[in-house]
Amino acid sequence: MSKVTVVGAGNVGATCANVLAHKDLVNEVVLLDIKGDMARGKALDSWQQAPIDYYSTRLIGTEDYAATADSDIVVITAGIPRKPGMSRDDLIATNAKIVNMVSSSIMEHSKNPIIIVVSNPLDVMTYAAYKASGLDASRVFGMAGILDTARYRAFLSTELNVSPKDIQAVLMGGHGDTMVPLPRYTTVAGIPVLELIDKDKLDAIVERTKVGGGELVKLMGTSAWYAPGAAAAQMVESIVRDEQRIFPCCVRLDGQYGINDMFLGAPVKLGKNGIEQIIELQLNEDEKALLTESAQHVRSVMEVFEKMDI
Ligand SMILES: NC(=O)c1ccc[n+]([C@@H]2O[C@H](COP(=O)([O-])OP(=O)(O)OC[C@H]3O[C@@H](n4cnc5c(N)ncnc54)[C@H](O)[C@@H]3O)[C@@H](O)[C@H]2O)c1
Numbered sequence: 001m002s003k004v005t006v007v008g009a010g011n012v013g014a015t016c017a018n019v020l021a022h023k024d025l026v027n028e029v030v031l032l033d034i035k036g037d038m039a040r041g042k043a044l045d046s047w048q049q050a051p052i053d054y055y056s057t058r059l060i061g062t063e064d065y066a067a068t069a070d071s072d073i074v075v076i077t078a079g080i081p082r083k084p085g086m087s088r089d090d091l092i093a094t095n096a097k098i099v100n101m102v103s104s105s106i107m108e109h110s111k112n113p114i115i116i117v118v119s120n121p122l123d124v125m126t127y128a129a130y131k132a133s134g135l136d137a138s139r140v141f142g143m144a145g146i147l148d149t150a151r152y153r154a155f156l157s158t159e160l161n162v163s164p165k166d167i168q169a170v171l172m173g174g175h176g177d178t179m180v181p182l183p184r185y186t187t188v189a190g191i192p193v194l195e196l197i198d199k200d201k202l203d204a205i206v207e208r209t210k211v212g213g214g215e216l217v218k219l220m221g222t223s224a225w226y227a228p229g230a231a232a233a234q235m236v237e238s239i240v241r242d243e244q245r246i247f248p249c250c251v252r253l254d255g256q257y258g259i260n261d262m263f264l265g266a267p268v269k270l271g272k273n274g275i276e277q278i279i280e281l282q283l284n285e286d287e288k289a290l291l292t293e294s295a296q297h298v299r300s301v302m303e304v305f306e307k308m309d310i
C-alpha cells in the first residue's frame, strides 16, 4: 500500500496525517480540506518536520479530489466538532451531509479504498459512508473504540500507578455515553483488573470513560485531537502492515450479538483487507443488556439520519 488520504485538515485530521508520517508507513499522505490553503500549510509544515524526525512519507495538502486518486485508505475527519453543552448526536444535521459528499467524491477517484470514519456522530456517520460509498462492509468502519479504551486504560494506569502499556481492555457499543466498557475483559499484564482495584473505584473509572470526550470538550471548548488522531493512525498501521491486530472498531453487525444492519463498536481483527474478522465475545446477561441499550440509542440516531434529505 502506498497512499493514504485524510479528509479534513482540522485538529484530528492534521494530527492523524502527522502521526502517519512519523510511522513512515506509506509513500504519500494527502491531506484534503475545503480550506485548501490550511491543508497545504499543515502538509508543508509536517513535511518540513521530516528532516528532523527522519521520515520519508510525502505530505500533500489540497482541496482537489483529483489528488486523492488511487488512495488505498481514506480517513474521514471532515465535519464540525461539538462545543460544550452539545452531544455528538447534535452534529448530525451538518456532518451527515459532509460525510455523504466526501464519501461520494472519494469514490469518483479511488476504486476500492478502505474508509475509516472519524466524524461524529461516529456510528451513524460510518453507516452514512458505507451507504454513500457502496463499498463492502469489510472496507468501511469507524474509529472510536481504540480511543475510548485508551481513555479507560489511561485512567486505570493513573489509579494503579502502572504503565499504560500493560493495560489491555476491550469495549463495545456506540461511541457515546451508552458505550460499554467491559471490566471482565480488562487485564493488567495478564492479571484480571478486578484483582487489583476495588469495584467502586473501577465503577468510577468506567463512568468517567463513558463521558471522557465530554470532559475534554468542557476543558477545551472543542473536542479532543491528539489521542483521536493517533487512534486512527493506529488502525491505518494495522491495515498497511497487515498486522491482524485486534481492536474495538465501529463495524457493521450482521447477526453478531443478535444485532443486524447497523454499525456499532465490537472487537475486530484488522488487516490488509480491512475487517478480517468480527470477534464474538461470550457476554453475560448484564453486558448484553448494556449492549442492547447502546444499540437502541444508535438505532434511534440512524432513524434521524434515514429521514434526512441529503
Ligand atoms: N470518532 C472519534 O472518536 C472522534 C474523536 C475526535 C473528533 N471526532 C470528530 O471528528 C470531526 C473533526 O473534529 P476536529 O476536531 O478535527 O474538527 P476541526 O473543526 O478542527 O476540523 C474539521 C475540518 O473539516 C473540514 N471540513 C468541513 N467540511 C468539509 C468538507 N466538505 N470537505 C472537506 N473538509 C471539510 C473543516 O474545514 C475543518 O478543517 C468532528 O466531527 C468530531 O466530532 C471524532
Ligand SMILES: O=C(O)C[C@H](O)C(=O)O
Pocket: 081, 082, 088, 120, 147, 175, 212, 213, 214, 216, 217, 223, 224, 228
Ligand atoms: O467528544 C467528542 O465530541 C469527540 C470525540 O468523539 C471524543 O470522544 O473525543
